[in-house]
Every structure is written in structure tokens, then in C-alpha cells.
Amino acid sequence: MTAATTTQALVSVEDISLSFGSVRALRDVSLTLRPGEITALVGDNGAGKSTLVRCLSGIHRPDSGRIVFDGEETKFSSPEDARKAGIETVHQNLALVEDLTVWQNLFLNRELTNPLGLLDRKAMKREAQRMVSTLAVNVPNVTSTVRRLSGGQRQAVSICRAAGFSSKLVIMDEPTAALGVQETERVEQLILKLREDGHAVLLISHNFAQVMRLSDQVWVMRSGRCVAGRRTAETTGEEIVALITGAKQS
């Protein structure tokens, strides 16, 4: 494997395996993510990308192997633990509550309260406005409900939530899969902005052009294994496709 150097890795996944019954979803997967970089994770459907991401975001626990995040071995037992450690996930289904407002979604389960234990709505709205404007997210108003937002705006809110709260790693599962050309463009700019602001990003994408455009490092998964890693600058879309399909062994 032409792995990137493991020194100063933000995340290093070491030989993790996970089975669901007789299905071996992950087999001895090892990879690293560097701080301040966009790392892409590619692979066919069922290659294990989402399962790996779920391990990182605290939804699943690997059967064996370990995940070292920011110098410490992680033992997440819930998504909340991962969030506390600084790993935020933008789920494919976005994990937004449609009937709640933008600011309520941004602060979901992180609500600010006053000394009486009551919600500090004013502070949350103000802070939400700031979060939205620093990312230059095009959202009409933080007091409107998510139901009224377009697909791209929802994605933006979701990314905004992940980028806020001083997260160190933002995981994005197919962030542009359901978006039109213009909205995809905007979301890509948001992802680049995240990197500029110092967040590491783990990007799952089926769009090779996007991967080549955005990422610094690419990891390729095939049937539960991480089969190759490449610096994006040193590879081509064709090579990645060949690695995914198994036409080329690393």
C-alpha cells in the first residue's frame, strides 16, 4: 500500500474489522487522515465505506482493531461521544428535523441554556446567524423551518452544523448526490471553505471528477477492504476506477 506517512495523522484506523452476522462488512481496514486535508473515500456500493464511516462517527463499534483520533484511541459508544471528541458527520439523509427551525437544528442536542435551565433562544439565534454567515451559507433566515429549504440549503445547514462547534473532523457521506449542478458547485465551495478553516474532511463520493477536484488523498475500498491509497495529485481518475473495480491491484 502506498500509504501516506502516518506521522501527525489526525485519524489512524488500524486493522479494524466488523461483521454483521455472517457478512464481513470490514476486513482489516487501515488508513489515515491528515489534519487540514480533504480525504476522499471511494469504492463501489457495498464496499464498506458507510460502515467505516459509521465506526468513525460512533454508530458502530469495530469487532477488532483500533481507531486513533487526535492521538488518542477512541472508544465511542454513541454518536454523542464522537461529537464530543470533535467528529461531526453530515449524514446522507442529513439528519435534520424538518419541523424545527434552522437554528434549532443547528443546536440540536447542544442547546444553550440560561442559569435557570431554560433555553437561551436569543443567544442560539444570534450564534446560528453567525455560523451561517461565516460559512457564507445561503440560507434565508435561521428562524425558518427546514421544511421550507431547498435540497442545497438543507445540505448547507447540515454542513454548517458539522463545521460549527470546533469540530476537528467533518465526515460527509455523498454530500452532493441529490443536488443539481449549481447546488453541487456551492456545496463543493463549502467543503473547500471547511478545509481553509482548518477542518479535516472525510468525503465519500461516487463522483470521481469531484474527488479529483477536491481531495488531497484518496483511499479506495473494495469488498470490505481498503485496497489502495493515493495522493490525489499523483493519480488519475482512470487509475482510481481501475482500483475500485479491481482491474488494477495496488
Place this chain on the structure above:
Amino acid sequence: MSATTLDAPPASPAQARSQRLRDPAFWADWAALVGLIGLTIVFQSLNSTFLSSGNVQSILVAAAILIILSIGQTYTIATGGIDLSVASVMTFAAVVFGWSFTEGWALPLCMAAAVATGLLAGALNGFIIAKGKIPDFVVTLGSLSAASGLALILSDGKPTTVISPFLLKLSTQGIGIFGWTFLLALVLAALTHVLLFNTRFGTHVLAAGGSAEAATATGISTARIKIAVYTISGTLAGLCGILLVARIGASSPAADTTMTLNTVAAVVLGGVSLLGGRATIIGPVLGALVLTVLVNGLTLVGVSQFYQPLSVGIVVVLAALLMRFQK
């Protein structure tokens, strides 16, 4: 994303108000208030004693139990559930009250026993729903039957007379036209409103009802929320057990099946979505008042009692039709 629509300047307050009035969704949200005003006008024009202080007072007192039960029901419905056991838990709590009273317990202890009965029944409902992963409807349908059964067993099917000056005062006196029980309902409404809209818990209830998946992804335990809302509903039902005894001067194991349906009707009239995720407290409170006013008004203008369930049914379905215009 079209930038023009997003950056539109906020409308002026007057403009926004007139816009809201033309929006059918606004009327759908306030169906209960519109209904309450409409019914008041109709009944007052048919019988001028309708708005007399005596009648208003009796309406408010009569509404108290339904209001309190509907508040609990609102919480369960806000999570996308439903508590079909509220009325039988209330009956059971009333019987527990009557039983402990006959056993010679002090009044505060009897009251605590009734509330604790409701609390336990609610917590059990919530626990089975959350941990057993059984639909809310099924579990509370089961406890509907179980609680009325327990009430029959404990009381041996016979009503118990409860004579207490305190309970008599509770159900007959108050401040001005506001009876104590109605005032209690108002205080509970205010508290539960704050709980729903001004605490983290309330936001999590709405989040769990709106999208359990999203709530879980942000680390909210939907199981804990379920247990909490059914405990709230059960506790309020237990409290209503006391009010029921106070109102009729006895504890009776007779099941009141229409009461449960009326709580759901009040919640629906109040503009709360049965799918969960959207709720107010003021809506169901007004909904409960509408149903009470309807029954009171029909009796006052001399319509046979037999027409009352029919009219309640019509009002609820009409409200549900209006609800289709909700955003």
C-alpha cells in the same frame, strides 16, 4: 438555489399579519380558537344564559380534567405516539384513591397514591414502548384494558364514596368564576408550555417526533424521550383521578371510554399533528374547551344527550379537514 428568493427583505409586521390572515394554514393552526368563538356566538344567540357567569364557571370546571389529560396526550402525540390508556389510568388512580381513603390513609397520602399510580402506569407504558419496541398504539391499547381491569379488581366493581371537605372545596370553589380545578389546569398548561418550548427536553420531544433518525444521529435518546412523555401523560392522568373523585364525590371503576377519544379529539382540534414533531399546548387546551362548550351548549339549548357524541364526531372531522391546510 435562487439567490433572489433567499435574500428577500423581511416583510413589515402589518404586511406579514395580513399575509398570515389570508393563509389557510394560519386558520388551520387556530381552528380551535375559531371554533370556540364560533360556538360561543351560536350558543349565546340561542340561549342568553350561555355566557352567564354561572354557566361559564361550570364549563371551565367541567373542562379541567379534559384539559389536563389532553396536555399529557399532546406530549405523547408530539413524539408520534398516542396514549389510549389515559382515561383508564385516571379511573384506576381514582379507585386507588378511594381504596386508600377507605383504608384510612391521610388525604395527602391518598392523593400521592393516586398520582404515583398514574406515574407508574405511564412509566410502564413508556418503558415497554421504548425498550420492547412495540408500537405505542398497541401498548397503550393493552394498558387501557389492563388499567380498567385493575380498577375493577381493586374496587370489586363497586363505587366508593369519598367524603372530604378539602375535595369538596377543590371542586366547588375558586377565585371568581375560575374554579380551583380550572386554575390548576391553567397552571399545568403554563408549566408544560414552558417545558415544551423553553427547555432542551421539549426541543428533544419535538425532534424525536419529527425525525427519530435525526434525533438519534445527534445523540438524543429517543427511548428516554418516549419513557418521559408517557410518564408525563400517566402522572397527569393520576392527578385527574383525584379531580374525578373530587368532582363526583366517589371513586368509581366505571370506564369512561369517550374521555380518551376526547383527549385525542382535543389534541387534533388544537392543530397538533398526529404524525408527531409539531405541537402546542395552547391548541389542545382550546380544543378541550371547544369540546366542553359543545356539550354544555347543546344541553343548554335542549338538544338530546344522544346527539352529543354525533356532534363531537362532526366537529373533530371538520377540524381534521381544515388541518389539511396546515403547512
